[in-house]
Amino acid sequence: MRYIGLLVLLISFAADALAQGGGVLRGRVFDAETHQPIPNAQVGVANNRIGTSTNEDGRFALNIPATYAQEKLTVALIGYRPYSQALPPLPGPELRIELRLAPASLSEVQVTASVVGIVREAVARIPQNYPVRPTRLTGFYRESDHDEVGQARYLVEGLLAVFKVTYQRRTDAGDVQIQQSRKMDLRPNKELVHIDWAGGPFIPHMGDFVHVRSQFIDPSHFRDYDYRLAPGSSYAGRPVYVITFAPKPGNQRADFEGRMYIDQDTYTFLGAEWRYTPAGLRHSPNAADSRALRVSYQPYAGRWHLKSVWWQTKFRHPVWGDINYFGEFLTTAIDTAQAPPPTYMERAQYEDVFLRNTVGYDSAFWRGQTTLLPPEAPQKSLLDQRRQQLADSLFRPKPATDSTAAVKKEGWLGQLFDRFHFWSAVGTWPLAVPTASLAVAYAPAGYGFRMQATNEVAAQSLTVLYRIGYQVDITRKLAVRMATQRLYRQFGDDGWDGWEAGLSYQHNLNPRRRPIYARAGLGYTRQTVGRSLGTFENPDDGLRVVGKHLGADKLSVQIQSVTSAVQPTVGLGLELRHLIELTADLGYLLPLSTRSQLQVSEESRFSLFRSTAAIPLPAADVSLRVNDQPTTTVPWQQQHWLLSIGVMFRMR
Template sequence: MYKLPVNYCFLIPTTILLFLLPYFSQAQNTKGTVLDANTKLPVAFASIYQLKTTKGTITNSNGEFNIPISNKGEIEIRISCIGYKTLFQKLTFNKNKVVIFLTPDEASLQEVVVMPDSLLKTILKKSYQNISSNYAQSPMELTGFYREVQKSTTDDHFLYFGEALLKVQQKGYNHPNEDAQIEILKSRIINFPHSDSIDNVKYYRGPFIPQWGDFVRNRSNFLNPNSFNKTYIYHLDAITTYNNKEDSVYVIRFSSKKPSDKKSGKIWINKKTFAYLKIEFNNQTHEKPQILIPIRYLSRNYIAIYSEIEGKYFLKYASASAHKLNEKTQKESFSTAEFATTNYSTRDSISPIPLENRIGYLSIFSMQKNNDDDSFWDSYSFIEKDSSLKKQTKIHYSINDAKSIVVPSMSNKSSQKEKTKFNLYTTIQKIHFSYNISLNQYLPIGQQSYQFVYDKNLLSNKNFKTPFFPVYTNSLGFDISKRSTIEVRTYKSILKDNYFYGNQLNFKYTFLVKKLGNPLFIKPLIGTGAFSTGFYLGEISSEETIKIDNQNFGTKTNAYLGDRKTLGILGFELDYSKKRLHYLFTFQYTPTIVKWDAILLKTRKNIFITKTAAITDLSGSFQLQPQNIYQGMLPIAVSVGIGF
């Protein structure tokens, strides 16, 4: 006989939309706890819905909840959770904590008969195939509560605490590779004293947990039926009922087949619709996410819970927790990031988040601007903090309110250090790099025959080659604002037959073209640059050392026929962004402002050092007949590249 644990449950699907909306000014928060009626243990992640409204919340891992109620009114709520009987109860505003007991639904537990592999695989296959019919395909907007915390393993001390109200926009579940766009509507952050002595690493992408923590939308490999008995081993744990016994649920356990891949978890699947209702798994693999970062994960645990509105499921709750070791400080800590959806809408006419309000995928939430206020969530539903975090934040706010109290751990020196870190972080966030390959073309040369003489040695080349040639480009940009960027580009030829060196200064302005999913930007640019270009004449050799402009080129050097010039720059860049990468296409028109014909010399000393010189006076040792054979470059160039 297999039983679903009664003290760890998740939200039942509901056709009622839960909005996170402020109450009228008289609304005040009532706090409560949901407990198992038999064991008196907390009931985690129970759904609490206020009848005849669009408001609601969920319990935290300790069964606690927080809901606004008018101080003169009364509301009726419905509390529901798998494995328990649904309870309806009336509440009035109460300054004391309300305790609610849920009765286990023993009749909902069923004995599990061993299921053949073929039938179990069929369940997994139907669930995977039905994602398109069970989950919204139209653009979605989620509004919800986000929290991330970090805690020491040696005591009950929190190192860091941050929470926010987020707006999340993304394309439907038929676009698993499209990124979410996120706006922080409201946030507050506390970095507690001495946290750097345990873990001095800052973590990014936390607020994007509605994207990377949605395992259904991402088509995680343990959901894919092709993984059956290849990558993962699956077993049916239980079949249980919920929603007042109107629906049944398959509870399927899975684990990695490879001993080195220590993943295991459970999948809850609706027996009627084959929709995923909940996914929970842990990863016990000890690994470092990045070589240069001194963090080693010891264990991780993930939860994703889905709810239903009008026949379509969406992400209701996601969390990720980790036990990790900082190899620099040799200290361990726990961290948790969680998101609870409190407002969900899906339609084709979602108003996109303005570019100026979006946060980047690499943004570090702990370094965001802070609203340090203990009344931060007044009149809002939110996930209740656990007791130790409540105590620590209460002390923090009490100290901040007592202006006359001087706290040594929060001295001016410490505050200045945090301010310096914040300024450094915001500056680094504005810097970006890109690497490109540019395609350029020589203008046609009217006369193919020419003579080139150095110190009475004749070099001739009657076959002009390679009208098109590639150039390697890298750029360094700095964002003045969300839309304006100053950029420096450097150019260097790739092939021996071509000489192309230059530096360019651009100003770019950003327009958002594709506003949902992975964004597409168009960036008109204007600038100027100094370039030296030419095509290969041949190799000059001399018994004596070749010296030009007091530079020693040795006894051999490559000669190029070309010019030096100053160019104007007009063009545009297309930037397609996905997570931390930017895929770039650039078109440039480069009219000449001024130029000088020249013989260009280049000698490579080693892999890092190349000596160059430009000879504009052809009356000395260098002679070229005819002198005007080089016609320059086509003033149009295109490039493709990748940015960071």
């Protein structure tokens, strides 16, 4: 019951018929033979300038503007005859529509070279049947997710501009621009886990099996599949070859099984429906228990273009239980005039779509678009104007604070994800290292432990530094940074031997295109530079070094310097993708102190219980000689300039 109010708000985007001058068209689609409801049938008016699909009960609802009153209603689904009728007077009773199966005239036969030959010919004719110039598709997208009891977790809908390159080029990538969008989180505990709502709008590219040359139409994989002619000879009113495909017995390379529809006259792929095999689910980078797609194409200007993509993914999450993702894209307009693709700032990217859309919510637009049907109980409230107004206010985002977008508040955890960044970098640590011979002796008074060691230090002009760190934004431009760092080459034996903390500031120098950031920072850093002298037996389990008990059987010893410094930095950042930034920083170390130490650590104990002691030099029981000369300092010297290049990842 908790969702009924929200669902009513959700579906009430069908406009008040009197206010719009049109009316709400409601209907239900059935199989003419079984009389069972048909879900996911495509419903369109005026050549799909507005459209939707049926829900699990076969129902649909569309707001019909008065200008479309003389247009036709069409209903289509793969495997059924297309249905068409004139729009009835509105408002009116719910329509009952029955779809009939396409006539079957071809008997199923065994695999033959001729069946594979049909597929080969269709692949060979892709350059003749599909666009060879870039095109732009405008279409409607919807995505939702339901839990194990059928309750919706979220809904996102959008009007997309999809930019396609030539079909002569095999690709599953392309640009997408979100022209309108709305999203609604229906979970009661929104602050616990944020929802990314990412990736779905790219399904017009990833699901376009002809453009992708999916495995089942890829000649290099024909040997993995059985192809058969199946009953049926008509699709979208055209004579077709209905060809089923499935893995050959025992084959683990075939990822899909399903059927495709190939025009008998032109050998055009008109559509296909398929699901992933167990092997395909294992090969897929995203976990799922089942995944299915359905794709169709339509003719325009002498070529065939993507018409619709439907997809569904189900899996059992170890924490959240059964999850059922559903999405669809329906083309409503085709532009072959080679319109320029969107700029970097305009186009969506996989990680952040529907999350940071710069287009504000337009209630007037959504009143004329598709809607989900409510449960039976609240259907009477469909035209309630008050609920419409409440829904508009619910979806309308707050004004954005900058050019990135207006993002709906999601609680403290969601805000933290927005502000959190992870970064890593490699660079050079400023260190002057001459060739030197070390000789160290340590014999603490009153104990049985003794060590003597020699070590050769090689001349080194470049010391490699690796950092990993985290950043939390305080404001849009100012952030707190923290990092651990490690030296390599002859000073890389002691793990993460340094750290840094400070503030970072960046300003976008290129706000209208791909962002280029000017960066400045100020931090405090502490870095240990050490050379291992080896591991020694400890006969004294009561040994204490500078007040610390070191009773392990084996002790490791290292001679080291520890530098504390203030570090101002300047640099540049280039955004590679919305969530990934390439950085380059130049820093200058202002040492506050540098001290030499002899570090003694337990080795033979469990790591969580090991103790370490650092003996400051000079010390009465420590002897250090460099090139046979007594000294109290290590031979390497701290310098000032350091350069680092890294990558920063935003959480979302």
